[in-house]
Amino acid sequence: MELSVDWSRAQFALTAIYHFLFVPLTLGLSFIIAIMESIYVKTGDEEWKRITKFWLTLFGINFAIGVATGIIMEFEFGTNWANYSWFVGDIFGAPLAVEGIFAFFLEATFFAVMFFGWNRVSKRFHLISTWLVAIGSNISAFWILVANGWMQYPVGTLFNPDTARNEMTSFLEVALSPVAVSKFLHTIASGYVISALFVMGISAWYLLRGRHFMEAKKSLVVGASFGLLTSIFLFFSGDESAYQVTQKQPMKLAAMEGIYEGEHRAGLVAFGILNPNKKPGDDENVFLFDFTIPYALSILGQRDTEGFIAGIDDLLYGNEEKGIPPMDARIQSGQLAVQALKDYKAAKAENNTALMQESRAILQANMHNFGYGYLENKEQAVPPVALTFYSFHLMVALGSFFFILFIVVLYLAMANRIERFRKILWLCVIAIPLGYVAAEAGWIVAEVGRQPWAIQDLMPVHIAATKLSHIDVQISFFIFLVLFTALLIAELGIMTKQIKKGFAH
16 A cells, blocks of 8 residues: 555656646746737837747647646546545535636637737737736636645635535635635746746847847846746745745744754754754754854744744654644544544444534544544654755745846846846856746645645545555556656657747748
């Protein structure tokens, strides 16, 4: 069973990683295209029309392949994670249904007009269609991230012991969860930055090759401007995201910053190398080397320089002064809940009303720790610290680099000197894949950092998985690996061919 779970996790991770190679470009490039077309409609300059159609072609290629990987990922919830789908399908499925019924059809309908409607509809209607595609793609992202945010912070739900399913009590509470909203804002902001880097990098490549100078220069200015504004937004959304993690998922925050012993006035590790020998509860130093910004983590996580940040040891062994119960107590509470559910089912089968009421009361009192009842020991509640820590700091470092790059490029472009700085232009080209690295690192923090949970505190991953033979999962894993790799190669090939072709005249 353990092998099957690991392979199911690997398969879903593979699908998610490939899917998110396509999603960010869709989120941001759609708005960049809408901005470019707005300039064309406003000025009537045919050069802006050529620029818009060029980037629209690249957008269309990416959009089609992104849809294919997204559909496969949704089906995997039923094939590989059947227990999860049964346990929370009534809640998790709702935002996905809204996304499919409303947002996806919105963007799909107007995508046809945007792509094929040139000279068939009026300029203004075409422009409206372009903006609606951009809005629709981002609304789609919202509902999908609401579903993911609920897994991180399950709210608006009530467990029904008669069906052993969670039922939604408040759709608004699910949709407007602070975790879901902050996750949405931070994720789309990262997509906007990636799209800006994409436009800026390809434009820089044209300038390095001495081709399409005016089109590339104008595209580069739009890309750098969009990137600078969205980078600022990315920092603010990241700050809110870190605050929500501190409040709702303290173990993830402890792993992100490598904190074992909780502290007031906690500093933020700007750079550090973890001690590989460090274990919870021992006296080893956490870092071999670190550079820390004083008070920054307390400000980030508690909005207070004196704020207390819990460490891994506090969460495992408890901190009575701060009201943090030991993990063993949460596991015992979870075991009571699991046993109470079994007793309730047995009592129901025997029509023993008194025992049903007693079991239900015990279950309700301990339901917030239900998932802990399936952990074998408290150490299982600690996510992979090194992977979470390094992924988080890589994401932050790259995000800071992109912000500086946007400022430099925009300044040089506005000063009409960018073509002289070939090293800066090469940095723009190199930054394209780095944007994807930063985004994938962010998802590693979000998903690996909340392990062992499929649903925070309610369902561990090994309980969520379908009982499949690991051979079956391995076969599908390698089929998907070949398929997704072929799709990625095909997209890169088609895009490269289109980029070499350049801005059509």
